[in-house]
Amino acid sequence: MKPLDYAKAHHEDFLAELKEFLSIPSVSTQAQHRPDMVKAATWLQERLLAAGFSKAEVMPTPGHPVVYAEWLAAGPDAPTVLIYGHYDVQPAEPFELWRTPPFEPTVVGDDLFGRGTADDKGQLFIHVKAMEAFKETVGTPPVNVKCLFEGEEESGSINLDAFIEGHQELLAADIAVISDSGILGKDIPAIVYALRGLAYIEVTLTGPAGDLHSGSYGGAVHNPINALCAMIASLQDKNGHITIPGFYDKVRDLPEEERAELAKVPFDREAWLKEAGVPQEWGEPEYTINERVSARPTLDVNGIWGGYIDPGAKTVLPSKASAKISMRLVADQDPEEIKNLVMAHLKSITPPTMKIAIKEMEGGDAAIVRRDSPAMKAAFNAYAAGFGREPVFMREGGSIPVVATFQKVLGIETILMGFGLPDDNLHAPNEKFHLPNFYKGIETIIHFFEGLREFM
Amino acid sequence: MKPLDYAKAHHEDFLAELKEFLSIPSVSTQAQHRPDMVKAATWLQERLLAAGFSKAEVMPTPGHPVVYAEWLAAGPDAPTVLIYGHYDVQPAEPFELWRTPPFEPTVVGDDLFGRGTADDKGQLFIHVKAMEAFKETVGTPPVNVKCLFEGEEESGSINLDAFIEGHQELLAADIAVISDSGILGKDIPAIVYALRGLAYIEVTLTGPAGDLHSGSYGGAVHNPINALCAMIASLQDKNGHITIPGFYDKVRDLPEEERAELAKVPFDREAWLKEAGVPQEWGEPEYTINERVSARPTLDVNGIWGGYIDPGAKTVLPSKASAKISMRLVADQDPEEIKNLVMAHLKSITPPTMKIAIKEMEGGDAAIVRRDSPAMKAAFNAYAAGFGREPVFMREGGSIPVVATFQKVLGIETILMGFGLPDDNLHAPNEKFHLPNFYKGIETIIHFFEGLREFM
Numbered sequence: 001m002k003p004l005d006y007a008k009a010h011h012e013d014f015l016a017e018l019k020e021f022l023s024i025p026s027v028s029t030q031a032q033h034r035p036d037m038v039k040a041a042t043w044l045q046e047r048l049l050a051a052g053f054s055k056a057e058v059m060p061t062p063g064h065p066v067v068y069a070e071w072l073a074a075g076p077d078a079p080t081v082l083i084y085g086h087y088d089v090q091p092a093e094p095f096e097l098w099r100t101p102p103f104e105p106t107v108v109g110d111d112l113f114g115r116g117t118a119d120d121k122g123q124l125f126i127h128v129k130a131m132e133a134f135k136e137t138v139g140t141p142p143v144n145v146k147c148l149f150e151g152e153e154e155s156g157s158i159n160l161d162a163f164i165e166g167h168q169e170l171l172a173a174d175i176a177v178i179s180d181s182g183i184l185g186k187d188i189p190a191i192v193y194a195l196r197g198l199a200y201i202e203v204t205l206t207g208p209a210g211d212l213h214s215g216s217y218g219g220a221v222h223n224p225i226n227a228l229c230a231m232i233a234s235l236q237d238k239n240g241h242i243t244i245p246g247f248y249d250k251v252r253d254l255p256e257e258e259r260a261e262l263a264k265v266p267f268d269r270e271a272w273l274k275e276a277g278v279p280q281e282w283g284e285p286e287y288t289i290n291e292r293v294s295a296r297p298t299l300d301v302n303g304i305w306g307g308y309i310d311p312g313a314k315t316v317l318p319s320k321a322s323a324k325i326s327m328r329l330v331a332d333q334d335p336e337e338i339k340n341l342v343m344a345h346l347k348s349i350t351p352p353t354m355k356i357a358i359k360e361m362e363g364g365d366a367a368i369v370r371r372d373s374p375a376m377k378a379a380f381n382a383y384a385a386g387f388g389r390e391p392v393f394m395r396e397g398g399s400i401p402v403v404a405t406f407q408k409v410l411g412i413e414t415i416l417m418g419f420g421l422p423d424d425n426l427h428a429p430n431e432k433f434h435l436p437n438f439y440k441g442i443e444t445i446i447h448f449f450e451g452l453r454e455f456m
Numbered sequence: 457m458k459p460l461d462y463a464k465a466h467h468e469d470f471l472a473e474l475k476e477f478l479s480i481p482s483v484s485t486q487a488q489h490r491p492d493m494v495k496a497a498t499w500l501q502e503r504l505l506a507a508g509f510s511k512a513e514v515m516p517t518p519g520h521p522v523v524y525a526e527w528l529a530a531g532p533d534a535p536t537v538l539i540y541g542h543y544d545v546q547p548a549e550p551f552e553l554w555r556t557p558p559f560e561p562t563v564v565g566d567d568l569f570g571r572g573t574a575d576d577k578g579q580l581f582i583h584v585k586a587m588e589a590f591k592e593t594v595g596t597p598p599v600n601v602k603c604l605f606e607g608e609e610e611s612g613s614i615n616l617d618a619f620i621e622g623h624q625e626l627l628a629a630d631i632a633v634i635s636d637s638g639i640l641g642k643d644i645p646a647i648v649y650a651l652r653g654l655a656y657i658e659v660t661l662t663g664p665a666g667d668l669h670s671g672s673y674g675g676a677v678h679n680p681i682n683a684l685c686a687m688i689a690s691l692q693d694k695n696g697h698i699t700i701p702g703f704y705d706k707v708r709d710l711p712e713e714e715r716a717e718l719a720k721v722p723f724d725r726e727a728w729l730k731e732a733g734v735p736q737e738w739g740e741p742e743y744t745i746n747e748r749v750s751a752r753p754t755l756d757v758n759g760i761w762g763g764y765i766d767p768g769a770k771t772v773l774p775s776k777a778s779a780k781i782s783m784r785l786v787a788d789q790d791p792e793e794i795k796n797l798v799m800a801h802l803k804s805i806t807p808p809t810m811k812i813a814i815k816e817m818e819g820g821d822a823a824i825v826r827r828d829s830p831a832m833k834a835a836f837n838a839y840a841a842g843f844g845r846e847p848v849f850m851r852e853g854g855s856i857p858v859v860a861t862f863q864k865v866l867g868i869e870t871i872l873m874g875f876g877l878p879d880d881n882l883h884a885p886n887e888k889f890h891l892p893n894f895y896k897g898i899e900t901i902i903h904f905f906e907g908l909r910e911f912m
């Protein structure tokens with residue numbers, strides 16, 4: 001029997017096991033679920049050992065544990081693949097908006113509903129079952145395999161970078177693979193080759209030392225909200241082009257060849273407007289919508305507050321106003337460099353009537369991987385075989401910071417092989433995973449590992 | 457014995473009675489003090505009858521009652537004065553910041569500490585005691601007197617306009633007088649002759665129908681916070697000059713003669729900066745600080761909110777952003793007209809990516825009274841006699857909406873004869889009233905009533 005045949009013959013078993021995994025409410029941000037985090041990690045350790053891994057450990061961190069596993073039976077000449085995933089899930093609140101209980105995974109039609117189905121337990125489990133298919137048929141996988149499954153992705157992966165830095169030898173590999181993203185549609189496979197980075201700051205302007213009465217002082221005391229609005233407004237022109245000097249200096253150009261490739265990504269403007277819930281698009285007119293949200297840097301105010309914000313009218317001239325401002329970055333912008341640039345610019349435009357304080361928040365590097373590497377070719381062929389259609393190459397607007405960490409600390413590229421769908425309701429009630437994608441995912445990963453051996 | 461001699465001889469009695477009044481916690485905004493509101497109104501009614509008023513009534517409103525009193529013994533040829541005051545007080549919380557219990561009035565040195573001492577029970581009581589001085593000496597006051605003491609000033613006077621409109625005949629008078637403001641210093645009497653008006657709106661911009669992920673949509677979806685900041689920033693130039701077309705059309709000029717008069721108001725820039733808690737002043741350079749805060753209209757954002765405002769970083773591209781925006785107005789700007797002008801302008805500059813919703817809040821008319829009227833002359837002379845120094849004429853930046861109501865509904869001007877001091881801690885812990893001002897206030901009001909008879 002071949003691994004693929006084994007995978008095709010065990011849909012019911014795989015689903016039953018996945019349901020068990022999903023029933024453990026491993027919500028990393030909620031203290032009451034601490035025991036569930038250990039339970040989920042231990043459950044995963046057992047399944048990895050059962051799937052053939054020679055070693056599987058629950059390793060402590062200052063937060064929730066990491067599950068590490070390895071199976072290095074392919075020999076020193078074969079490449080080593082590091083699989084990353086996360087066994088923690090988002091909180092399920094508000095429970096009342098779920099049509100089925102979030103921690104009682106339920107099949108409705110072709111979909112499996114439950115918290116963590118697509119993000120990321122279901123996708124992580126694809127790799128475990130692909131390995132099992134090798135074990136139960138040919139005995140060992142065609143490449144060496146290491147797994148790094150963390151329990152804090154939904155709470156900011158605050159201990160992950162230190163863990164990777166502290167275990168560089170243990171985690172050493174030739175290539176990393178992550179299944180924690182999506183494809184474009186049920187039958188439209190796609191490979192993400194670029195992610196945006198992030199720089200994030202929180203700005204507070206202080207005008208008067210305390211709140212003042214706008215009747216007594218209005219007109220002669222500068223209002224920090226008005227001042228903050230003016231400063232924020234000055235950072236962009238009306239098309240969203242960022243006017244901070246030097247901001248675009250390191251932005252890697254989008255060559256015509258790549259734009260042509262990106263233009264192949266199926267795109268329906270009307271559907272996009274509906275999905276975004278906007279009457280019309282916005283932004284740099286010289287770029288397409290898809291380019292704007294993935295290949296171009298941005299500046300968004302994520303939160304703003306100041307003065308009186310309860311119902312009714314209060315005539316306060318407030319002491320302070322604050323805003324959270326983040327920039328999505330693209331290769332080769334460096335988050336620290338951009339953050340320093342933006343902070344220096346904000347300080348330079350702060351009026352003499354105001355004091356400015358800036359809090360630096362966690363950022364992340366942009367990532368871009370070669371579309372012509374051997375591993376990428378293996379991934380391309382694997383999707384084509386698993387889904388019966390060649391994948392398109394796309395950029396993703398969000399950030400997966402671990403991709404940059406793998407690059408910087410371990411010196412390896414990451415192949416993003418997601419199997420989610422755009423309507424999977426990640427982080428929302430009624431999260432689901434399309435079961436045909438779960439099964440095709442296992443087959444695709446089997447193809448990928450077989451292909452990797454051939455290419456690398 | 458003359459009224460003035462009687463007043464000078466009864467300081468202790470007046471203080472003892474005022475303490476009784478202040479001991480009733482008549483906090484109009486707190487439901488648990490509803491019985492205290494009735495108690496305070498009834499207490500006041502009794503004191504008015506004891507002071508000689510021929511009629512004193514506790515009159516119901518949909519909220520807290522009005523205390524109305526009259527004493528029309530001066531005959532049909534004498535002018536009639538309508539005295540306005542309020543017997544309700546601000547909440548005293550936070551109690552722990554008071555050095556003496558807020559509802560156990562306590563004399564420390566020359567000051568009487570307690571909630572309502574200056575705002576407004578102590579100032580209102582000045583009029584009651586001045587009338588008593590007439591009764592106990594010459595028998596009747598030299599003019600006809602009506603009192604309108606409301607119990608909802610600290611909760612927005614929501615039933616006052618309707619009460620005045622419904623009792624125009626009862627309240628008919630030649631002039632109104634209000635003691636609910638301050639003078640410039642212990643020995644620097646001042647008469648406020650102009651108040652600013654107010655227009656107040658709450659603006660909400662809606663971009664995407666729901667909150668979006670800034671990674672997935674940032675760059676192609678217009679952010680309502682960024683959009684709102686740009687709109688707000690465009691309403692003013694950097695000196696605070698408002699750029700809304702037509703905004704200044706009806707602003708009454710400040711003639712050189714009036715500017716010269718205003719320049720007599722003692723002003724210490726360093727002290728003002730310290731009091732405001734700002735490193736430097738701001739605003740229209742062609743006007744002095746005092747002119748900016750009283751004779752010029754303004755536009756202040758009193759509150760702003762949108763997106764994620766809790767600690768930490770969240771990369772939301774929010775659906776909505778809101779701001780409370782108010783304009784201080786001067787004669788002859790009409791609040792309704794300005795509100796409509798500003799709303800139309802905001803709509804006209806709303807980008808096509810946004811929907812705008814505007815909530816109209818309560819506003820108020822600016823007020824300005826002649827400095828050369830007979831009543832103003834009487835007030836001028838009364839302060840000069842009461843304080844031994846001629847008062848300065850000043851404008852006040854805040855609003856006392858009842859002044860405009862008296863003008864519009866009853867057709868009468870109001871003389872603002874305040875006796876508070878800038879450091880009386882109104883609306884704050886440790887509110888106080890300077891006792892020499894209480895006693896001089898009674899004498900000043902006696903002079904005022906005597907002078908009114910002479911002038912009018």
